[in-house]
Amino acid sequence: MLTIKDLTVKIEDKTILKGLNLTINPGEVHAIMGPNGSGKSTLANVIAGREEYEVVGGQILFNGEDLLEMEVEERAHAGVFLAFQYPVEIPGVSNANFLKSAINSLRTARGEEELDAITTLKLIREKAALVEMDEKFLQRSLNEGFSGGEKKRNEMLQMALLEPQLAVLDETDSGLDIDALKVVANAVNKLRDEERSFVVVTHYQRLLNYIIPDFVHVLYNGVIVKSGGKELALELEDRGYEWVKELATV
Amino acid sequence: MSESMQILEDHTKTEYKYGFTSDLEMDALPKGLNEDVVKHISKKKNEPEFMLEYRLKAFRHWKTLKEPTWHNVHYDPIDYQDIIYYAAPKPKKELQSLDEVDPDLLKTFEKLGIPLNEQKILAGVAVDAVLDSVSVKTTYKEKLAELGIIFCSFSEAVQEHPELIKKYLGTVVPYTDNYFAALNAAVFSDGSFVYIPEGVRCPMELSTYFRINMANTGQFERTLVVAEPGSYVSYLEGCTAPMRDENQLHAAVVELISKENATVKYSTVQNWYPGNDKGEGGIYNFVTKRGLCAGRNAKITWTQVETGSAITWKYPSCILKGDHSVGEFYSVAVTNNLQQADTGTKMIHIGKNTKSTIISKGISAGKSQNSYRGLVKIGPKATNAHNFSQCDSLLMGDRCGAHTFPYLEVDNPSAQVEHEATTSKIGEDQLFYLKQRGFSEEDAINTIVSGFCKDVFQELPMEFAAEAKKLLGISLEGSVG
Numbered sequence: 001m002l003t004i005k006d007l008t009v010k011i012e013d014k015t016i017l018k019g020l021n022l023t024i025n026p027g028e029v030h031a032i033m034g035p036n037g038s039g040k041s042t043l044a045n046v047i048a049g050r051e052e053y054e055v056v057g058g059q060i061l062f063n064g065e066d067l068l069e070m071e072v073e074e075r076a077h078a079g080v081f082l083a084f085q086y087p088v089e090i091p092g093v094s095n096a097n098f099l100k101s102a103i104n105s106l107r108t109a110r111g112e113e114e115l116d117a118i119t120t121l122k123l124i125r126e127k128a129a130l131v132e133m134d135e136k137f138l139q140r141s142l143n144e145g146f147s148g149g150e151k152k153r154n155e156m157l158q159m160a161l162l163e164p165q166l167a168v169l170d171e172t173d174s175g176l177d178i179d180a181l182k183v184v185a186n187a188v189n190k191l192r193d194e195e196r197s198f199v200v201v202t203h204y205q206r207l208l209n210y211i212i213p214d215f216v217h218v219l220y221n222g223v224i225v226k227s228g229g230k231e232l233a234l235e236l237e238d239r240g241y242e243w244v245k246e247l248a249t250v
Numbered sequence: 251m252s253e254s255m256q257i258l259e260d261h262t263k264t265e266y267k268y269g270f271t272s273d274l275e276m277d278a279l280p281k282g283l284n285e286d287v288v289k290h291i292s293k294k295k296n297e298p299e300f301m302l303e304y305r306l307k308a309f310r311h312w313k314t315l316k317e318p319t320w321h322n323v324h325y326d327p328i329d330y331q332d333i334i335y336y337a338a339p340k341p342k343k344e345l346q347s348l349d350e351v352d353p354d355l356l357k358t359f360e361k362l363g364i365p366l367n368e369q370k371i372l373a374g375v376a377v378d379a380v381l382d383s384v385s386v387k388t389t390y391k392e393k394l395a396e397l398g399i400i401f402c403s404f405s406e407a408v409q410e411h412p413e414l415i416k417k418y419l420g421t422v423v424p425y426t427d428n429y430f431a432a433l434n435a436a437v438f439s440d441g442s443f444v445y446i447p448e449g450v451r452c453p454m455e456l457s458t459y460f461r462i463n464m465a466n467t468g469q470f471e472r473t474l475v476v477a478e479p480g481s482y483v484s485y486l487e488g489c490t491a492p493m494r495d496e497n498q499l500h501a502a503v504v505e506l507i508s509k510e511n512a513t514v515k516y517s518t519v520q521n522w523y524p525g526n527d528k529g530e531g532g533i534y535n536f537v538t539k540r541g542l543c544a545g546r547n548a549k550i551t552w553t554q555v556e557t558g559s560a561i562t563w564k565y566p567s568c569i570l571k572g573d574h575s576v577g578e579f580y581s582v583a584v585t586n587n588l589q590q591a592d593t594g595t596k597m598i599h600i601g602k603n604t605k606s607t608i609i610s611k612g613i614s615a616g617k618s619q620n621s622y623r624g625l626v627k628i629g630p631k632a633t634n635a636h637n638f639s640q641c642d643s644l645l646m647g648d649r650c651g652a653h654t655f656p657y658l659e660v661d662n663p664s665a666q667v668e669h670e671a672t673t674s675k676i677g678e679d680q681l682f683y684l685k686q687r688g689f690s691e692e693d694a695i696n697t698i699v700s701g702f703c704k705d706v707f708q709e710l711p712m713e714f715a716a717e718a719k720k721l722l723g724i725s726l727e728g729s730v731g
Contacts, residue, residue: 048686051678072685081686088683092701098687101697105688141701158687 001026001063001197002047002166008057009039009046016042018222019058024166027194031208031233032201034219035241040201041085043219044170047199048082049075062166077109079165083155083172089143095154096138099124103161127160131187149180156187167191168199173207185210205237220248282331285309288436291336295405298412308425308435315429322621322653323561323590325534328499335437335470393453400445401456404472407443414445418476422505422542422569430501430536430563434470438503441472446481446512455711457486471502477512479545484515486714500559501536510545510572515553517710519718522558524589532560532589539566540596543575543604551578552595553709555718557725560589565623567596570604570632577606580706582718584725585618585650594624594655599632599665608639609705614650615726621653628665635665643673644702646695646726696723 002024009017016039024030034040046053047060049072060067067075090098103123104114115123128135131153143151152172159167172184188198188211200211208216208230216232217224220241225248226232236244279287288309292302317328394401400411408415425435446452477483487504500522508514516539525532535558541550552566568577579595597606606626614620620643628635643652654671676698684694700707700719707715 048682050682072682073688073690076686076688084683084686088677088679090680090683090698090701092704093697098684098697101689101693102687105690105693109688162687 002067002199003061004058005061006058007043007046007055007060009042010054010056011042011052015056016053016222017046020219020223022217022224024197024199026165026197027192028215029188029192029198029200029211029213031211031213031216031230032199032219033203033205033216033233033236035244036203038219039222040203040219041170044082044085044168044199044201047075047166047168048072048080073105073109076162077106081159081162081164081167083152083159083167083169085170085172085174087143087146087151087155089141089146091141091144093142094138095140095142096121096124098142099138099158099161102158106162124157124161127157130160130190131156132183133157148175149177149183152176152180153183156184160187160191163191163196165195166197166199168201170201171203172200173202173204181207182210205233208233218244218247220244223248279334279336281334283309283333283335283437287335291437291439294336295408297408300412300416301408304419304425305436308432309437311426312429312432312436315432317429321563321592321623322619322655323563323592325561325590328534330433333499336439397450397453398447399450399452400443402443404438404441404443404474407474411443411445414476415443415474418474418505418507420505422507422540423503423538427540428538431503431538434472434501434503434538438470438472441474441502443473444475444483444485446477446483448478449480450478451481452483455484455486469500471500473502473504475504475506475514475516477506477508477514479510479512481509482513484517484711486517486519486711488519488521498531499534499536502538504537504539504566506539506541506550508541508543508545508548508550508575511547512545513549513551514541515551516541516566517714518552518554518556519714519721520554520556520558520562521721523560524558524587525560526587528588533558534561535559535564536561537564539564540569541567541577542569543572543577543601545572545575546601547574547576548572549576549578551580551709553580553706554582554593555706555710555721556581556583556591556593557721559591562589562591562593564593565595567598568606569598569600570606570635571600572604573601574603574605575601576604578709579606579608579610580709581610582613582703582706582722583611583620583622584613584722585615585620586725587616587618589616589618591619592621592623594622596625597627597637599626599628599635599637602631602633602635604632604635606635606637608637608641610639610641611703611706612641612643612652613646613699613702613722613726614643614652615646617649619651619653621655623655623657625657625659626667627659628662628667630661632662633664635662637665637667639667639669640705641669641671642702643671644699645673645675648675692723692727695726696720699723699726 004020004022007017007020032040042053055068062078100120103120107114124138133153137150143154173181200213213230216228216230218226225244279290288305292305423431425432444456475485506514506516522533522535543550550568556562566579570577577597583591583593585591594610595608608624610622612620612622622641624639626637641654645652652673656669658667660667680698681694684697699722707718710718
């Protein structure tokens with residue numbers, strides 16, 4: 001579904017990703033781990049199409065299409081979802097209206113009919129229950145004054161509503177207490193199926209106790225230095241990132 | 251067909267009629283301004299003696315004044331002797347089909363969702379009459395008349411209700427007020443007059459859309475609204491469709507009088523031609539708007555959405571004279587390209603327990619400059635006066651400017667005055683977030699801007715608010731990225 005070949009990315013004059021390769025098949029969950037500054041978030045943002053990153057080499061194919069040629073919203077329409085590390089606040093825009101517009105912009109782009117207000121609201125309520133979000137957050141301005149945990153819940157709510165084909169979670173677990181972490185994991189697990197794939201970017205192994213990945217990749221200095229199964233995460237937890245740095249120098 | 255649609259049709263027909271009337275006087279005075287011109291205007295309009303005197307006094311005063319320069323806008327000097335101050339209504343140049351109309355204008359109409367027939371009217375294309383609008387107009391006028399409400403052109407009011415004009419004209423904005431108010435008082439051509447009798451709640455929004463006489467309100471417009479005790483009126487001015495005018499200088503005066511327990515809501519959407527992207531040809535809009543809360547519990551609310559004009563100079567104000575009276579000002583001012591806006595309000599607290607609220611949202615894009623200028627004055631007798639001001643600026647890009655000039659004069663120690671101000675930049679982060687959720691760039695900008703302006707839009711009548719939102723989106727198109 002997603003094939004990344006030799007991806008090289010710069011921001012300003014610094015090269016962050018240095019020829020990264022990764023293949024993700026439908027239904028797989030890939031965890032990307034690595035120390036701070038290794039390029040994890042860069043990878044997540046480049047997949048979603050953030051402009052300040054300059055792709056200087058390589059290719060990303062999504063279902064055979066050149067993802068890098070697509071606009072940000074076109075990628076969303078095609079089924080790419082990014083759960084943000086720092087979801088932005090947009091004052092004066094009610095969460096419910098935002099969710100409704102998001103659902104309908106995807107439907108319109110796919111040639112489907114827009115959902116009416118009542119159906120949308122019903123759907124939103126149903127999914128809000130899934131992420132244990134109090135309905136009062138639907139009437140508030142988008143993310144405004146939300147705690148870190150509430151913002152991440154809201155990201156998961158959006159993911160559940162938009163039903164992406166590929167969901168990229170950019171350090172969704174950072175700063176969450178154990179209860180919020182479980183909510184995030186629960187949302188991912190409920191959405192896991194044979195067609196949908198996940199890229200879970202995380203600094204800590206903790207989240208992977210709840211989301212069991214099919215593959216774990218260790219990113220260091222802009223390349224994947226080691227890949228393995230779920231046990232790799234535990235080994236990392238044990239041996240720390242210093243071990244990875246040694247791997248990289250070999 | 252809804253009532254408002256019928257009214258639109260009505261308006262449509264009215265303009266159409268003027269477009270074809272062949273017996274209109276075609277005379278225009280030569281350029282320039284002197285006492286003879288003022289006398290001529292008054293005579294042409296068949297005005298009573300008191301009006302001529304008023305105009306002459308204003309003119310003599312204007313001659314002693316200098317054009318103000320304290321505002322934060324810049325323009326080449328205006329040659330006041332190079333302006334025609336009186337021209338009889340001229341038929342608009344008639345086009346045969348929409349193919350002859352500027353395609354940019356049509357594109358904007360389409361985006362605003364303006365019906366085809368109305369598009370034709372606004373662009374000056376001949377249309378066939380679609381319904382018998384005369385009956386609609388009559389029904390409408392009859393309904394208001396039954397309640398004793400007067401809603402007519404200013405000229406008509408001078409003829410039909412001279413006693414009311416004599417009593418109220420210039421009582422809130424005297425001709426001595428400022429340069430442009432003096433000029434307006436001397437040469438104003440026409441405008442609107444509204445009178446709501448005691449205890450009457452005006453059952454519909456009074457809108458310039460369906461004002462009875464639309465011809466040639468033009469350059470120096472004069473509006474007077476009088477709300478007797480216990481009455482209520484909501485007045486809408488302007489139009490979201492782009493308005494072009496060959497007169498570059500506009501200097502309007504609006505006076506509102508709200509008596510005991512009366513409420514006047516005055517909403518404006520201003521979309522005069524802002525000039526092209528080089529800043530050429532736009533309208534200079536120098537407006538004096540002021541309301542007097544004359545009695546106890548009187549209330550005046552100004553709501554404005556300003557997107558047009560090359561230069562906007564405008565401070566809708568409230569004089570809170572009656573005890574417990576309330577003044578409100580809700581404003582969205584958008585500037586793009588080379589537009590300049592210097593706008594805000596004055597809240598003058600005179601009575602006890604008076605209360606004022608100021609919510610100002612400035613949006614700057616392109617190379618534009620957007621200034622908020624506001625005065626809150628608490629007089630010595632205004633015990634327990636309360637003011638809340640919030641001035642927010644949103645910048646799009648890094649070549650525009652936002653400025654805030656709050657002035658505060660407090661002469662009573664019991665006053666409570668709160669001022670909040672923020673400046674934010676429309677963030678790449680916000681745009682990226684919305685686009686990642688499938689929003690187009692245009693929808694993303696509209697969403698962020700509408701959110702920013704929510705506090706003001708919710709004060710507008712609902713249909714107007716929806717149009718205003720669209721208008722904002724169009725005004726800001728292409729201003730990010």
